[in-house]
């Protein structure tokens with residue numbers, strides 16, 4: 001698989017997606033429900049997690065989709081460990097003929113090697129209005145900053161964290177009595193609509209970076 005723009009897919013020849021998760025996978029569940037409710041121009045053929053214990057793997061399995069946890073291999077050298085892990089991930093993606101990789105709550109930072117292989121076909125959703133509040137604690141940072149508006153962003157992944165061309169964003173109000181948990185839940189509801197719809201538009205060639 002070479003990097004570059006994806007082919008323009010149709011409902012008769014949908015883009016083959018892999019979804020990568022780390023946790024409960026509510027975004028994965030929403031995407032699968034969307035894909036299974038009617039014919040779409042993308043379908044999930046593989047679910048990968050960075051742990052065999054990731055609860056979200058069950059969403060894939062219960063829908064008959066190959067779903068597996070690939071933990072970090074045991075290597076002394078940390079950068080070799082990351083690369084060895086990504087080689088295992090990449091091998092699974094290639095074996096499943098995956099055309100596009102959808103990060104959905106995947107909590108590992110990918111190396112430039114992996115990003116380079118999948119550039120243009122590697123998407124992420126982040127729970128803030130990027131470029132504001134990148135990083136692993138977006139909701140906490142939003143609340144600490146006291147802003148009245150947050151949201152979510154679907155973007156192509158580049159070599160930096162929560163960076164890369166933005167494909168879509170949607171705003172969400174921050175309420176005065178919000179805590180991290182209430183804000184996360186409200187933003188997730190919007191993520192669950194925005195990500196599948198953005199995939200429709202990106203896979204079918206209606207939007208480009």
Ligand code: GRF
Pocket residue numbers: 021022023024025026027028056104105106125126127188191
């Ligand atoms: C989502 O808010 C996503 O934007 C962020 O991690 C969360 C994943 O939630 N990167 P879930 O595992 O899909 O429930």
